[in-house]
Amino acid sequence: MSYLFPTYKRWEVEPAHAKGSYITGVDGKVYLDFTSGIGVCNLGHCHPEVEQAVVEQLKKFWHVSNLFPQSIQEKAAKLLVEASGLDLVFFANSGAEANEAAIKLARKATGRSKVISFTNSFHGRTFGSMAATGQDKIKQGFGPMLETFTHLPFNDTESLLQEIGKDTAAVILEVIQGEGGIHAADVDFLANIQKACKETGALVIIDEIQTGVGRTGKPFAFQHFNLKPDIITVAKGLGSGFPIGAVIGKGNLQDAFGPGSHGSTFGGNPMAVSAAIATMELIFEGAFLNESASMGEYLFEQITTKLGELDGVKEVRGLGLMLGIEISANIAEVLSTLRSKGLIALPAGENVIRLLPPLNITKAEVDQAVDLLEKTLSHITSATV
Ligand SMILES: Cc1ncc(COP(=O)(O)O)c(C=O)c1O
Known part of the structure; x- marks a missing residue:
């Protein structure tokens, strides 16, 4: 039983610790965090x-x-x-x-x-x-x-x-x-x-x-x-x-x-x-924002190339490292499948996967996320809703 008002429907992952772009659960499982604590930990966890x-x-x-x-x-x-x-x-x-x-x-x-x-x-x-x-x-x-x-x-x-x-x-x-x-x-x-x-x-x-x-x-x-x-x-x-x-x-x-x-x-x-x-x-200061903006463009490009044509993907939109993938499937189920594969992302609007990774995300981490998204979204179709 919980002593908290149930204002949040909580996920199944309880964080034990978090560093950079990753959260480690109490069960030892490691997750790539594309939520940044809902757009908060923009330098990654515990900078x-x-x-x-x-x-x-x-x-x-x-x-x-x-x-x-x-x-x-x-x-x-x-x-x-x-x-x-x-x-x-x-x-x-x-x-x-x-x-x-x-x-x-x-x-x-x-x-x-x-x-x-x-x-x-x-x-x-x-x-x-x-x-x-x-x-x-x-x-x-x-x-x-x-x-x-x-x-x-x-x-x-x-x-x-x-x-x-x-x-x-x-x-x-x-x-x-x-x-x-x-x-x-x-x-x-x-x-x-x-x-x-x-x-x-x-x-x-x-x-x-x-x-x-x-x-x-x-x-x-x-x-x-x-x-x-x-x-x-x-x-x-x-x-x-x-x-x-x-x-x-x-x-x-x-x-x-x-x-x-x-x-x-x-x-x-x-x-x-x-x-x-x-x-x-x-x-x-310095080149931080230029690099972050380039990484946003890279993420957008990878998503549109690898996911844009999938049956269940309706639209990809956003700016910088604030991106949305509108899908034609139940968002809660898709996000849960993503978590089971090791990627944590957010919902937004009706059926949008919202990606808010840390602003200093690396190319390898972007590639990992896109790969997990592709593996998950290739199984949904426009008829899945
Ligand atoms: C655009 C915008 N305004 C206001 C808020 C409210 O911020 P807080 O939850 O810190 O009160 C949010 C939170 O998601 C937001 O996204």
Whole structure:
């Protein structure tokens, strides 16, 4: 019997330890991990430089509160600002909390309350971020949602132009919807969002919680497009497994988040922040992202060549090392078969295998994963669903 609320349907693999791209189960079986803890351990498990940074901080102090100036917070914020081109950072503990803060910031800065988000989006499980989320299954049973949010069809400019107005505080979106099934926004749609927000005074909030910190081959996914967001939210991969979230905003929003306006006891916790600094120094500097982007292209190419023609594979899509394979078979069964063969992957949307390997994955590991995918998917057919 379990003493935990059964909010997660758990897999049969219990990890004993994990290193790099591999997890070893308590039974000694070794698995190639193409989930990175759901887009979190982007440097692989237990990266030695992140470990060293956290251990060093562990020996100095663990927590003092945000009433004290903390130069490591400033250092982490500077790295985020330099990588994003925005100006100011608020640290939270998770993605949902970062989105809550972003929504509060946009409402306070504009003095407006309406927020537009999109169908199939995922923004978190707190009351505000759940209400922002465009998937009914996430909200079922929790009663009336906040009226602040309107959900429009993703990639539909016409409905956006009909809805957005002088009462819109913000438009919030993922440029590549992760949980929703690896769906990218159209370039034109993004340009139209930017233009409509400029005309109406609404803010553009880009949720980079899954796509950020290098996942798509650039520091942030919005940088693939001609976008100038007012606010971005980050979490997951920022701390390599230590819980941290962040809101990064333009300097002109400063007054809306003055002393006492928003806060978090643990936000910017020294352990998480030291992990974030080490993570960003490794990912944002040198050739890391170029190599990671090339590996993403290699993975995409291998999947399309070796799996693209299989009967049960409908589509391969994504960017960088955030890829989805839409299949015509029961996703839970396929993922279970993959695990039995030694590859751990994620579901997304309806029938999508989501691959979020570490950003420093090697070619040999990619080849191993593609081989296991091929062995599994060659047995399914379009009639298997
Ligand atoms: C795009 C996006 N936003 C927000 C969240 C929520 O993040 P957290 O689970 O850290 O609250 C997630 C988590 O999957 C996400 O993918």
